[in-house]
Amino acid sequence: MTANIVLKAKGITRQFPGVLANDRVDFDLREGEIHALLGENGAGKTTLMNILYGLYRADSGEVYRGGQRVAFHSPKDAIKRGIGMVHQHFMLVPVFTVSENIMLGAETTRRGTLDRKAVAAHVRELSHQYGLDVDPLTVVGDLPVGIQQRVEIVKALYRNAEILILDEPTAVLTPQEAEDLFRIMRELTQRGVSIIFITHKLKEVLTVADRITVMRAGKVVGTVQPQETNEAKLAAMMVGREVILKVAKGEASPGENILQVKDLQVDDRRGLEAVRGVSFHVRTGEVLGIAGVQGNGQTELVEALTGLRPIHAGKVLMNSHEVTGKPPRPIIETGMAHIPEDRQRHGLVLSYPVADNLMLCTYYLPPFGVRGVIQPRAVDVNARKLVENFDIRTPSPYVPTSKLSGGNQQKVIVARELSRPIKLLIANQPTRGLDVGSIEYIHKEIIIMRDRGVAVLLVSAELDEIMALSDRIAVMYRGQIVATVAAAEVTRELLGLWMAGATPDKV
Amino acid sequence: MQSSEERTSPQTKSIMRFLRPTLNALGVPLLAVLTAMIVGGLIIAFAGGDPFMAYIGLFQGALGSPRALSETAVWASPYIFAGLAVALAFRGGLFNIGAEGQLAFGAVMAALIGYALPGWLHIDLPAFIHIPLAVGFGALAGALWAAIPGALKAYTGGHEVINTIMMNYIALNLTSFLLNGPMRDPNPLNVIARTPGIAESARIPPIFSGFRVHWGFILALLVALAVWWLLWKTTLGFEIRTVGANPDAAKYAGIDTKRTIVLTMALSGLLAGLAGTIEVTALNYRHELGFSIGYGFDAIAIALLGKTHPLGVVLAALLFAAMRNGGTRMQFLTQIPVDIISVIQALILLFVAADAIIRYIYRIRAREERVVLTRGWGG
Missing domain, CATH: 3.40.50.300 (P-loop containing nucleotide triphosphate hydrolases)
Known part of the structure; x- marks a missing residue:
């Protein structure tokens, strides 16, 4: 040769x-x-x-x-x-x-x-x-x-x-x-x-x-x-070291319902129906994975659940509070964390120092905001703690976030969202475009949250990711959930078929 | 963990890399001013004048005597307020071209409270009540005038640039109507469109007797400090800056972006209103048609030259004030028309806006752009 x-x-x-x-x-x-x-x-x-x-x-x-x-x-x-x-x-x-x-x-x-x-x-x-x-x-x-x-x-x-x-x-x-x-x-x-x-x-x-x-x-x-x-x-x-590609996770021990969605209908940007009557629930201590080829309504579903997009019809219950149609803040305050699909557009203010992005959703609450005044000491303490705990690679917490690599930018979001007391984590494409090391890390964090009793809704177009993390899997096709199954009872091939629009015989 | 070692070792270099843009941010405006002065000098020389004499005259007129300093401060007061107005809006992602109208509307309201309120109440007001009332209503009038295009932007998507320009026309014509009609000075000797003089109790006094520089200048400096504090030390400022830097992320973080846009415009208008108010209550003691022509527009140049930072705005406002004030002396000394000052100011703005020219002339590397262009080193 x-x-x-x-x-x-x-x-x-x-x-x-x-x-x-x-x-x-x-x-x-x-x-x-x-x-x-x-x-x-x-x-x-x-x-x-x-x-x-x-x-x-x-x-x-x-x-x-x-x-x-x-x-x-x-x-x-x-x-x-x-x-x-x-x-x-x-x-x-x-x-x-x-x-x-x-x-x-x-x-x-x-x-x-x-x-x-x-x-x-x-x-x-x-x-x-x-x-x-x-x-x-x-x-x-x-x-x-x-x-x-x-x-x-x-x-x-x-x-x-x-x-x-x-x-x-x-x-x-x-x-x-x-x-x-x-x-x-x-x-x-x-x-x-x-x-x-x-x-x-x-x-x-x-x-x-x-x-x-x-x-x-x-x-x-x-x-x-x-x-x-x-x-x-x-x-x-x-x-440069051994990497665990399989996510180590034990049995899930699901508890009460945290997120309940009933007959949800959501329109997309052009006013067309993107989510067409979706119902599901997520319990404490479990990961519900939503599989599907991109563009089948997942983006709109997540945006509706997090208050970023108006809801056309249906009901959303968070922690048994009705949050249908509420703006993001009250939903966040019920204990929702959101790792958004487009990290640079929604998840970060790139021109801000890392420290400011690490308090982006809670800047108005103590210890960061006290009577309308931001407490730089609390911001600093929080930033240094999270940079260390989540291994965010940055020369200092005061570097503009745009200077960080994609994986570290995502870690900033993950650190911010997971470090406050939450009951529900909505993670949309949490590892897209990231390197192996960062993927391994973020997967591990998601499972840790699950084991602490957080309800996790994972949306991903990567079948491997869905299979690796989910306890139950729902497949979305053309704005509807065509199947919901226990992760243990399904094969990659079957999911692939459902994602492509084949109707399952049993649900 | 070989890779982590490799990333931390050039730490000092990294810090320099992040410091340099800050130095650049200060350097470009200074160099722009210098370059504009040189080009302005060439223009003076070309027109047959002596640029050195001209600039000596300009300097003397602006800073050469206590009176010159006092007059420069008088010029600077409205410039600082109006420059802060535009800068604050920029920080919130909004382009307030309407400072001129907000300023005019604020001045009318301040004048009205200043001359008419004692008559309405049938009492003589003490200064410590009357001055705050006149200043406060003037500021609120500016805030209201700016909140309208703010609300149009937030709730209908109407662009603030168009709407603030429209509001300018309305304000200027409304002022013209009021000063020629209902609010016109009834004094039989008066032949121009102006209000009656405001009551003694509404007048902000000079700082030193015999000089025109007034407490409004001190107020302007304090307000600049307050704007800095608001933007960088309060949760409201965090909201304003976040909406300005990334409205999508602001919404995601739970910030009410619509409310913040209206509030940002209102605060911007409040500052512009103060610019007009100060001219009425501390300098002219009445509102006269046409006194303010151009403050609101110079304010845009000042905000940009000051890099939309309150401290920068103060420095830029002082510079513009010194040039406006010194121009008269320059003309007297050298017969060079004062309009050259406008040319130099325009050149400054040109060089600040098109900073690639300055970077090219002085070989300042725009490292920032390189990184954007290449999207990082790998991956």
């Missing part, structure tokens, strides 16, 4: 203020392979790729493209040498059509006007050739995320990319969409495209990669074949 090496990085070092993001990194990519680059957030994966793509310059080290030494000054140079990158956040204009987006920056013109027809034909041809199934005339904003991603891939292929860098491509995809992506990736490699696949999800790497390189703290830890490793070994390489 001595396939051509199409791209090679040698001894790449890149320093950022306070951080050595890449430390003498070696990396190579063979023709027609999928080479996974695995590492936690902040391990230096994206920095390395940005150097290979010409977004950054390395402080030292060399890059070779097809055996020839190259120096990219901008992505333009990289694109010229056949390298394409699909970013985690798509670079698409939502109001443009697929072909308009694809030709953007590489417009084909005919007598001074855009030659849309030629572009559309080319896009169709590429899309057909690689089994991408993209219609060039659709407006991008109307497409689901998974298809938008394919548009990005076509965009790179349109510019004659032979090397594709995919930065966390599955972070935004449903399990089905991810499967489709893997199929497309294999298709691409069979036609000679080489792929660098950046991720921190272990399962995916083992399914799809030909080789796996693991990075930690700016260094390459090693390169392995998927056959000779497994999830536990990879996780240990990533984190």
Whole structure:
């Protein structure tokens, strides 16, 4: 197996203020392979790729493209040498059509006007050739995320990319969409495209990669074949210690009902029915997991329960108080904690110091607010305690929260929500986009809360997470709960079927 | 735990990294002022004047004598109040362009209480009651005038920029009507649109006899301190800043965002109302049409130059006041028209608003933007 090496990085070092993001990194990519680059957030994966793509310059080290030494000054140079990158956040204009987006920056013109027809034909041809199934005339904003991603891939292929860098491509995809992506990736490699696949999800790497390189703290830890490793070994390489992937939890001992929801109906932002008559309950000391492909009403359900969205019909009882249609504060005051789906939009004020975010929901209560005046000492004591107890990695509690990594930002929310006396925890996608270490940590905290008698409502699109934490599982499909089962009595396959809309025979 | 060691070791460097933006925040306005003065000097030289003489005149006129200092403080008082008004609204995520109207409405109300209240009550009021009443009603009038666009924003989504501009027109025309009609000074010698003089008991006295600088200036400084305290030391201030920084998170945290928006606008209007009130009760002793033209708009420049911080607002207001005040002396000394001051002020604002120019000229690295651009170092 001595396939051509199409791209090679040698001894790449890149320093950022306070951080050595890449430390003498070696990396190579063979023709027609999928080479996974695995590492936690902040391990230096994206920095390395940005150097290979010409977004950054390395402080030292060399890059070779097809055996020839190259120096990219901008992505333009990289694109010229056949390298394409699909970013985690798509670079698409939502109001443009697929072909308009694809030709953007590489417009084909005919007598001074855009030659849309030629572009559309080319896009169709590429899309057909690689089994991408993209219609060039659709407006991008109307497409689901998974298809938008394919548009990005076509965009790179349109510019004659032979090397594709995919930065966390599955972070935004449903399990089905991810499967489709893997199929497309294999298709691409069979036609000679080489792929660098950046991720921190272990399962995916083992399914799809030909080789796996693991990075930690700016260094390459090693390169392995998927056959000779497994999830536990990879996780240990990533984190630098043994990681418990299975959540250790004992039997649940559920008690009285804390949250009771009856025939709840909620509209979404456009006024369409998103939650269509949902009823369930959560008891003390148990985790009810709500499984479902994203966009089946889970977001609206949680927003309604937490007072962020008006309720159209139905009833919500918290701790036997009726809270239907109440604003967030009275609901919070009945003992509700909420880990929101969009941590940067709802959960944090990014410009605030960590200390202020750690009292965001209780600033007006003693010890923080006394007669309308904020007590800086109490804020400080609280912040130092939580930073220590929840292992939030920050140089000081007074650093703007925007400076923290995603995992530590989430820990700020978790610390704040779990450190006050609560009866119900509503956690919506609590570990999305986080690294293995943080996921392990947050899962452990959720189980600790359960064992202390807190009722937990867990909403997640990650089936593994639902299976690992829940005592009972409810499956949401098109705004309704199609099944509620005990976690022990259900298989992954069955849940997957229900999530896809198959009706269960028994409930 | 290898990784934790690696993260804590460059701690001092990290601290510097977080300090630098603060230094930048102070540096850019100062450099903007300096650059505007240099460019202004070039313009003076180009027009055939002597920039050094001009600036000497400006300095003398602004700070060169006790009288000059007193006059600068007189100019600064409404600037501080109005600048605080705009800055407070900015902190709450609102752009109050309506300070001009709130100020005018506050001035009318203060004047009315000042000249008419003793007549209505048929008693002579002592100053310690009459002054607070006049100032208080003036401030409340400004608060009310701003609360209207605040409520429109909170409950209907109507944008405050549009609505405060509309409220400006209403206030200015209403003032014009009142000063020409029901509230016009009935003195047969009076030929202009103005109210009667306010009662002695409603007048805020000068600090030193023989100088015009009045206790309103001290009040302005105290109010600046109070605004700082309110914003950073109270739960209400926390609410205002949270709604301003991230309204979604504010709602999530249980803050009544609608109420906070109305309250923020009302407080902003209260401060603007004080600007007008002080001019009536401490300086002119009546309301005269057109006295305030531009305070409310200069206030936006002052708030931005002061980086929407109360201390910065005070410094920026003093600077603007010194330039306005010194301009007269400059014109007298060098025959350079006082309008050059407006040019320099406009340049300051330009450089503060488009701070990339300043960063480019003085090679100040905008580290903040780099981080945003790259979204961190990894992951």
